[in-house]
Amino acid sequence: MPEQEIGSSMEAPDTPAVQDVAAAAASLRAEIARLDLPLDDVIDHAKIAYETAIPEATVRKLFAGEPVSHEDLNQSFWERLKFLRETRRRPDGKVYTTSEIATEVGASKEMIAKLLSGERKAGLDLSASLETFFGVDAGFFTISGGQALLAALAPTAQRVELLSLLRGRDVQGVAARGGLTDGSDRLTEALRAEIAGRTHVGDPDISEIAMTVRSLPAGRRSSVLGTIKSVLGLVKSED
Structure with a gap:
């Protein structure tokens, strides 16, 4: 569907594109709550606004479960x-x-x-x-606000998914939803602590984690393994 020109007639907050973004934010917010992490420690509203040009107030409204319009998400x-x-x-x-x-x-x-x-x-x-x-990504001026938001949220969604996996939660819904949020120090610390607590020699949780990772689809498995390596500092930085 072609992107609508901003400045046209106001759309209601229940248009499909806005509904999808609101649902994604709600799902991520719920998963963060289940992990018992403060939302503001995980979602960097200012950083998302900086990367997407979506007003910070709009980002905060989304994660507060408040309605937003097409015009709120899409800047001209x-x-x-x-x-x-x-x-x-x-x-x-x-x-x-x-x-x-x-x-x-x-x-x-x-x-x-x-x-x-x-x-x-x-x-x-x-x-x-x-x-x-x-210094922004190609397509900054043409990408829809919803797409830009989900792209900006993607790195943290992977961390949220991994932490859910490590804590034995059902992450199939999260995996199916795809990318949703950007990383934070608090979330990374929680991941490191969770991984560290499961790396004792002979710990049966290691086998459980390995089996769970193997059961994921190839694409998701590669993504999760990449995140694990990154969290553990096993990814070599490029010169």
């Missing part, structure tokens, strides 16, 4: 561009001037000014140049 091109200019600043802390941006992306100062005011919308090539200039 010029809103995302203004957000990048405000949050990705020069080394001296000042925002980039329109002249500086124009020079780096190969556009006129007037064009950048019109993009920032919402008078014009960039084509694919200029959008890609702006994404490179501000």
Whole structure:
């Protein structure tokens, strides 16, 4: 389904795309609660907002179970561009001037000014140049808010899933849902503690964990093993 232009008629909070995001947030929130971890220690609302351009207030509403609209989740091109200019600043802390941006992306100062005011919308090539200039992933300007949110949440969802696995919980529902949240120090500490408590020689839990991991589909097994290695510090950093 093509992404709708932001600024069109207001959509109700129960549209399918919004429902999917709300359901994902609710499922993750419930799993975090079952793990007895404070939600704010696991979900970094400010970081999610920084990565997605979704207002932090909207992210907090989602994880509080409050309704949000299509417009809440999806910022327009010029809103995302203004957000990048405000949050990705020069080394001296000042925002980039329109002249500086124009020079780096190969556009006129007037064009950048019109993009920032919402008078014009960039084509694919200029959008890609702006994404490179501000150091964000390709597609930042075109991805839907829901997709951006789930992508930003994916790393922590894997940690939540692994911790559930280590504690003997049923994680089939979590595995089926796919990526949902970004990592946190508190969650990583909980994982390390759980793994450390199960690594005694002769501990039958090790066999149980191994059997459970082997029973996962190949794709999920690879992802879980990668997370385990990362948590244990077994993944070598690239030079």
